[in-house]
Amino acid sequence: MSIFASPRFLSRVMWADAASCAATGALQLAATQPLAHLTGLPALLLTGTGMFLLAYALAAGWMAHRQPQPRTLIGLVAVGNLGWALGCAALIFGSGLALSAWGVAWVAAQALVVLALADLQWAGLRATRHAARPGPQLVA
Template sequence: MSTIQPSRFLRNALALDAAACAGTGLLLSLAAGTLAGPLGFPEGFLRGAGLILLPCAAALAWFASRESLPKLTVFAVIGINLLWIADSIVILVANWFVPTGLGIGFVLAQATAVAIVTELEIIGLKRSQTRLPARLA
């Protein structure tokens, strides 16, 4: 398995992703009842989304602290972020919910933030050095 020595840029991008997941996760899980009406999404949906983000934040923070990572791990983070962006768009166009204007803006803003963080992670991955397995080095 190919590993990388994450560049400082990648580690910072992963840490930013972790902080954003933690902040959004805490907001959605703790304030779901308050946000449901103004956003136009069910309380359970918001709380569930928030609770999904909290372990993601912990994993991303751990990844950001590592001196080496499997390259596949970074690809998985990028892929999951791209899936989150796609799901955000689907939520708005599939008519599963009736979000308010504020809810639409919230979904678009967080999807845009995820897209920016994902681009930063891609740049960071390109700046990272691949490490050969010990038996090949």
């Protein structure tokens, strides 16, 4: 059995997603002005995404805790993570904001983390898709 097919794999990935979002969101809210100054990102963007990330962290933690895993929701999360990565790329390359090198690094790091999480979420969903479907019952 592959690591991706482990019964706890998706739960652990969702806990990692929740933790990374909670940490990022909390930092963006606790240090909005210093981060805005350091990165060139607007304070309002840091505050808004910080609040979203904290709310999302709660939802991801709920999904991680659920048994059985809410596969459809985790699939939506994976798609959302891809969307977040695309949004990060758009922010870096097409927003017209004067991001500092730290700003590019902050946004690029988020994009890389969510891409890795989306990949792990898809791998876990693929590896466990047959286990999640009830098969024919054998009667003795």
